Amino acid sequence: MSDLSAVKALVFDVFGTVVDWRTSLIADFTKWSESRGVTGDWTTLVDRWRGMYVASMDEVRRHPERGFVVLDTLHRRSLEQLVAQLGITGLTDADLDHLTKCWHRLHPWPDSVAGLTRLKRKFILSPLSNGNVALLTNMAKFAGLPWDLVMSAELFAHYKPDPETYLGAARLLGLAPGEVMMVAAHNNDLEAAQRNGLKTAFVARPTEYGPLQSRDFEATGAWDIVAKDFGAIADRLGC
Numbered sequence: 001m002s003d004l005s006a007v008k009a010l011v012f013d014v015f016g017t018v019v020d021w022r023t024s025l026i027a028d029f030t031k032w033s034e035s036r037g038v039t040g041d042w043t044t045l046v047d048r049w050r051g052m053y054v055a056s057m058d059e060v061r062r063h064p065e066r067g068f069v070v071l072d073t074l075h076r077r078s079l080e081q082l083v084a085q086l087g088i089t090g091l092t093d094a095d096l097d098h099l100t101k102c103w104h105r106l107h108p109w110p111d112s113v114a115g116l117t118r119l120k121r122k123f124i125l126s127p128l129s130n131g132n133v134a135l136l137t138n139m140a141k142f143a144g145l146p147w148d149l150v151m152s153a154e155l156f157a158h159y160k161p162d163p164e165t166y167l168g169a170a171r172l173l174g175l176a177p178g179e180v181m182m183v184a185a186h187n188n189d190l191e192a193a194q195r196n197g198l199k200t201a202f203v204a205r206p207t208e209y210g211p212l213q214s215r216d217f218e219a220t221g222a223w224d225i226v227a228k229d230f231g232a233i234a235d236r237l238g239c
Contacts, residue, residue, distance in 0.1 A: 008123065008175055011128035014127045014131060015129065016205055018109065020106065021050070021208075024107045038095070045082055056077065076100045080096065103135055105138070113146070120146050122238070123237070125148050126147055126148060126169070160192065167197075176197075183201045185205040187219065
């Protein structure tokens with residue numbers, strides 16, 4: 001078993017690891033559309049919207065001369081494309097803003113808040129997410145996530161898995177990378193964190209993508225902790 005005695009802080013991937021983005025968005029859009037009298041295939045929109053996520057961040061990486069673009073802006077751009085492609089009509093600018101801000105109102109997985117609360121007794125806790133600061137702060141208020149601080153890709157002007165995010169988090173906390181543990185439901189996130197010297201914990205979220213889930217059903221790397229939920233991580237770390 002890994003020696004985790006030096007760990008002082010846990011940083012978390014958020015979308016899919018801490019919150020159930022897919023179920024939250026589909027439910028929010030469905031309820032909202034009924035009140036607005038707007039029709040659309042919201043499941044397809046949500047799945048395709050998330051499918052544009054990585055490509056939108058890659059575009060930012062390819063054009064550093066344009067400056068860093070926060071996730072809220074990338075989400076809005078992708079949404080505008082999808083609405084047109086799916087033939088959803090009658091949306092105002094305020095409607096598009098509301099739908100974009102739904103990413104600020106995501107519900108946690110059932111074990112998230114209780115597990116985080118246990119871990120907070122012993123460790124510094126923060127998101128380390130590609131979400132922007134406003135998004136993550138609003139989400140924490142909405143979902144009751146007990147962070148000690150909010151760390152976002154926006155602070156480092158780099159999206160994960162760029163090294164600047166993982167090393168930047170350790171630097172802001174005044175810790176060595178090995179004193180920080182990355183918690184994620186995505187093996188590729190943990191691979192990048194491990195390459196940069198962070199400790200790692202994997203928790204499976206096999207329903208994150210619903211019927212479209214194709215990977216991350218189980219740990220595929222030599223992670224320091226592999227757990228079924230946040231409570232099991234707290235058990236392993238003596239919280």
